Amino acid sequence: MDHPLTDLSTVQRPIAEANGLPNAHYVDPAVFNEERQAVLFNNWSGLAVAADVPEIGDAVPLTFLDMPLLIVRDKQNSVRVFQNTCRHRGMILVDTPRKIEGAIRCPYHSWCYSTDGRLVSTPHVGGPGRNTHEGIDRALLGLVEIRSHIWMDVIWINVSGTALPFEEANADLLARWAEFDKPLYHGGADSRFQLTVNCNWKLAVENYCESYHLPWVHPGLNSYSRLEDHYHIEQPRQYSGQGTLVYRQLKDDEGRSFPDFDGLSDKWDTAAEYITAYPNVLLGVHRDHAFAIILVPETPERTTENIHLYYARPDTDTDLRARNTEQWEEVFKEDVFVVEGMQRGRHAVAFDGGRFSPAMDGPTHLFHDWVATQIETHRATARAAE
Amino acid sequence: MSALDTALIAAHAAGDGPALVRLYTQAADAAEPTDIDAACFFLTHAYVFALEQDHPEVATIRARLVAHGREPGAQSSFSPS
Numbered sequence: 226m227d228h229p230l231t232d233l234s235t236v237q238r239p240i241a242e243a244n245g246l247p248n249a250h251y252v253d254p255a256v257f258n259e260e261r262q263a264v265l266f267n268n269w270s271g272l273a274v275a276a277d278v279p280e281i282g283d284a285v286p287l288t289f290l291d292m293p294l295l296i297v298r299d300k301q302n303s304v305r306v307f308q309n310t311c312r313h314r315g316m317i318l319v320d321t322p323r324k325i326e327g328a329i330r331c332p333y334h335s336w337c338y339s340t341d342g343r344l345v346s347t348p349h350v351g352g353p354g355r356n357t358h359e360g361i362d363r364a365l366l367g368l369v370e371i372r373s374h375i376w377m378d379v380i381w382i383n384v385s386g387t388a389l390p391f392e393e394a395n396a397d398l399l400a401r402w403a404e405f406d407k408p409l410y411h412g413g414a415d416s417r418f419q420l421t422v423n424c425n426w427k428l429a430v431e432n433y434c435e436s437y438h439l440p441w442v443h444p445g446l447n448s449y450s451r452l453e454d455h456y457h458i459e460q461p462r463q464y465s466g467q468g469t470l471v472y473r474q475l476k477d478d479e480g481r482s483f484p485d486f487d488g489l490s491d492k493w494d495t496a497a498e499y500i501t502a503y504p505n506v507l508l509g510v511h512r513d514h515a516f517a518i519i520l521v522p523e524t525p526e527r528t529t530e531n532i533h534l535y536y537a538r539p540d541t542d543t544d545l546r547a548r549n550t551e552q553w554e555e556v557f558k559e560d561v562f563v564v565e566g567m568q569r570g571r572h573a574v575a576f577d578g579g580r581f582s583p584a585m586d587g588p589t590h591l592f593h594d595w596v597a598t599q600i601e602t603h604r605a606t607a608r609a610a611e
Numbered sequence: 612m613s614a615l616d617t618a619l620i621a622a623h624a625a626g627d628g629p630a631l632v633r634l635y636t637q638a639a640d641a642a643e644p645t646d647i648d649a650a651c652f653f654l655t656h657a658y659v660f661a662l663e664q665d666h667p668e669v670a671t672i673r674a675r676l677v678a679h680g681r682e683p684g685a686q687s688s689f690s691p692s
Contacts, residue, residue: 327665335659354651356681
């Protein structure tokens with residue numbers, strides 16, 4: 226079996242000696258496909274948010290890395306993720322978001338599935354008007370369910386089924402943010418937006434992880450959030466990001482702010498943290514709101530960012546919410562020229578992955594190191610199987 | 612073409628689920644005295660559209676198919692909820 230040959234040895238050196246991932250990891254379709262399995266399918270990737278299916282029976286089809294998936298809130302109020310394909314001839318089951326009143330009926334030969342994935346009807350499978358056949362065991366032909374988990378309202382999926390349980394794989398992050406493990410209320414239609422950027426998904430992660438760029442790319446933050454007010458968040462082989470010590474709440478004209486999450490410790494009076502839950506979810510927490518950015522890799526050089534903002538109460542002020550969304554959208558758009566510029570830079574054939582500031586780029590290097598580790602593990606497994 | 616055929620085609624075109632359940636059940640009722648296979652064909656269609664809608668007649672239609680040996684009897688194998 227052939228494997229894309231990229232040398233990752235320099236990536237995994239100590240930061241002062243390390244290079245970033247080679248260009249091929251940003252532009253080569255073969256490496257993109259390798260990372261699809263090694264990095265995204267073999268780990269817990271963010272897919273969507275539970276708020277996308279708020280009511281029982283809600284079904285949303287989507288494509289993740291070319292894979293047709295279906296998110297359903299079943300009759301027991303559990304969010305499930307299935308392959309969006311009939312077990313009969315592989316037909317796409319649901320092609321637009323809709324409410325499932327009873328069963329999911331395949332539009333081709335009308336095999337029907339319950340919202341929890343059981344195959345409940347196989348019309349004419351044994352001939353006209355004969356709906357059973359000894360060769361068709363319905364109990365073995367339910368929808369293929371993708372392993373999933375909800376945390377911070379994000380629907381995380383492990384397509385390979387081989388990752389550690391979510392709570393184990395992310396135990397340190399869950400412990401770090403245990404104070405935010407409480408109901409998060411999606412702000413609704415005004416609190417979600419989408420950006421499509423012409424870059425590999427990893428560049429969005431790399432930029433998000435570090436505060437080094439803030440004074441240059443987000444100069445508006447300098448007035449109250451200076452570079453020295455930020456700290457690195459570094460958990461090798463798990464997650465990384467940055468925090469600030471001077472988070473300032475948004476206030477309306479009467480000086481009112483969003484309500485705080487209950488029970489937060491004093492640290493959060495002025496702190497906020499921004500962490501990438503590897504591989505593809507960018508999370509932010511503050512005393513009064515949180516956000517999740519799910520990076521959906523579309524091609525090696527194009528990524529969709531789905532952004533969702535959450536609050537401590539379901540009834541926050543509409544105008545203030547809109548201002549908060551606008552403020553974050555402006556910040557995230559300020560990053561677009563950077564990630565797209567780095568993407569174009571990956572076509573410079575002599576670029577060697579670049580170097581890292583040993584003082585400022587630790588969180589970004591940790592992400593490179595983690596990606597390299599996932600790929601090396603995947604390659605080693607493939608070689609062992611040959 | 613019978614009036615029932617015409618009504619069925621219209622119901623399909625309109626995506627009218629309740630009408631599809633009702634009309635296919637009518638077709639089954641008409642066929643049942645003389646042709647069990649034809650009746651079960653129509654009942655199967657009524658059943659599928661009833662399942663899709665969580666229609667109140669789903670259990671009744673299913674019971675008729677079970678009685679003719681066209682659906683398995685175990686309750687747990689059909690409930691869409």
